[in-house]
Amino acid sequence: MKVDRRDFLKLAGVGGAVFASGLYGCTTSSPKMAAQDDFMFVQLSDTHWGFQGPPNPDAKVTLPKAIQSVNALETQPDFIVFTGDLTHTTDDPHERRKRMEEFKAMIGELKVKDIRLIPGEHDASLDHGKAFQEIFGPTHYTFDHKGVHFIALDNVSDPKAFIGDEQLQWLADDLKKHSADTRIVVLAHRPLFDLAPNWDWATADGQKAIDLLMPFPHVTVFYGHIHQENHQMTGHISHHAAKSLIFPLPAPGSQPKRVPVAWDPAAPYRGLGFRNVRADAAASYPITEFPVTKA
Amino acid sequence: MAQSGERVIKVTARKFTYDPDEIVFKAGEAVVLELTSADVHMGFKCPDLGLRADIFPEKQTRIPLKVDQAGRYDFYCDVFCGDDHENMTGTIVVQA
Numbered sequence: 001m002k003v004d005r006r007d008f009l010k011l012a013g014v015g016g017a018v019f020a021s022g023l024y025g026c027t028t029s030s031p032k033m034a035a036q037d038d039f040m041f042v043q044l045s046d047t048h049w050g051f052q053g054p055p056n057p058d059a060k061v062t063l064p065k066a067i068q069s070v071n072a073l074e075t076q077p078d079f080i081v082f083t084g085d086l087t088h089t090t091d092d093p094h095e096r097r098k099r100m101e102e103f104k105a106m107i108g109e110l111k112v113k114d115i116r117l118i119p120g121e122h123d124a125s126l127d128h129g130k131a132f133q134e135i136f137g138p139t140h141y142t143f144d145h146k147g148v149h150f151i152a153l154d155n156v157s158d159p160k161a162f163i164g165d166e167q168l169q170w171l172a173d174d175l176k177k178h179s180a181d182t183r184i185v186v187l188a189h190r191p192l193f194d195l196a197p198n199w200d201w202a203t204a205d206g207q208k209a210i211d212l213l214m215p216f217p218h219v220t221v222f223y224g225h226i227h228q229e230n231h232q233m234t235g236h237i238s239h240h241a242a243k244s245l246i247f248p249l250p251a252p253g254s255q256p257k258r259v260p261v262a263w264d265p266a267a268p269y270r271g272l273g274f275r276n277v278r279a280d281a282a283a284s285y286p287i288t289e290f291p292v293t294k295a
Numbered sequence: 296m297a298q299s300g301e302r303v304i305k306v307t308a309r310k311f312t313y314d315p316d317e318i319v320f321k322a323g324e325a326v327v328l329e330l331t332s333a334d335v336h337m338g339f340k341c342p343d344l345g346l347r348a349d350i351f352p353e354k355q356t357r358i359p360l361k362v363d364q365a366g367r368y369d370f371y372c373d374v375f376c377g378d379d380h381e382n383m384t385g386t387i388v389v390q391a
Binding site for chain 2 (some may be wrong): 088089091121125126145156159160161197198199203257258259
């Protein structure tokens with residue numbers, strides 16, 4: 001059923017982005033493309049496949065439900081990104097690979113087949129990204145889509161949360177190939193800035209990456225890791241954290257310990273979801289947040 | 296005691312705690328933190344005191360320390376070591 005109602009939250013100064021809560025079947029969740037080169041992509045994050053525990057007793061069905069919901073979007077995105085922690089950490093290399101293969105099989109159910117993945121620390125920190133690379137490919141890479149240059153950064157294969165000098169040089173070399181007016185979207189798992197370092201919500205050398213990006217006026221970062229929506233600026237660069245598909249986490253620094261928000265059986269999947277991002281010529285990236293399932 | 300006379304405070308890190316997780320000494324007292332891991336490579340970071348060290352199994356990492364200002368200074372593991380890594384925290388308590 002199509003509806004007209006939607007809720008907007010406009011955050012002043014956040015790169016002009018407009019945020020909306022998406023309603024399934026809502027025409028406004030699938031706006032007509034304003035210009036030929038506008039497009040949409042979907043971001044999902046922190047699926048933690050393999051997790052078991054009280055914070056999400058429905059862990060085995062949350063991702064499949066989200067996949068159904070993405071497939072039910074009125075307008076399918078051009079591509080889909082997963083910003084890390086695809087699987088939940090395990091010390092067992094065999095179990096790690098099993099979880100990754102299962103995850104890979106499940107996302108094969110998505111209608112959209114252009115799917116871009118980056119690891120999270122749960123996927124990559126204990127083996128420096130070895131299993132991820134075997135099963136999914138490079139942990140950092142670039143791609144271009146309709147005039148936007150996407151850069152996927154790896155700030156997790158080093159367990160100390162460094163991007164590392166080699167990857168930073170790769171980033172610098174890549175940026176040299178692009179003019180200053182290039183629209184750039186960065187995909188990362190951890191925040192590149194110090195959001196809450198004592199909760200591991202930071203990248204040790206993230207400022208170096210931000211400094212490399214600063215000469216470009218049109219840069220937006222989409223990341224995961226913190227299991228909640230969060231929007232902040234570093235200079236003119238906007239950073240947008242995504243909700244998870246496993247359990248929410250408390251707001252940065254809101255309590256002494258970074259423990260999952262308790263599961264509420266009266267409101268399952270509260271605080272979980274995915275987002276639709278529209279890329280337009282103005283590089284403003286309107287975001288529409290969706291819950292895991294239709295209400 | 297360390298050879299130079301400072302009190303040695305032994306700290307053992309293991310998934311996912313520090314033992315002790317509250318390190319107590321007096322303001323102006325010279326101590327040596329002697330850190331080791333009982334299982335895997337871990338980290339010790341106390342930003343407010345400018346401390347940062349890697350901790351390894353079967354090795355001691357020694358940090359000489361003297362803090363003049365009484366207070367509580369949080370520390371945490373900054374090397375991802377598995378599930379619940381993010382809650383591996385402790386406090387240095389400097390008494391007046």
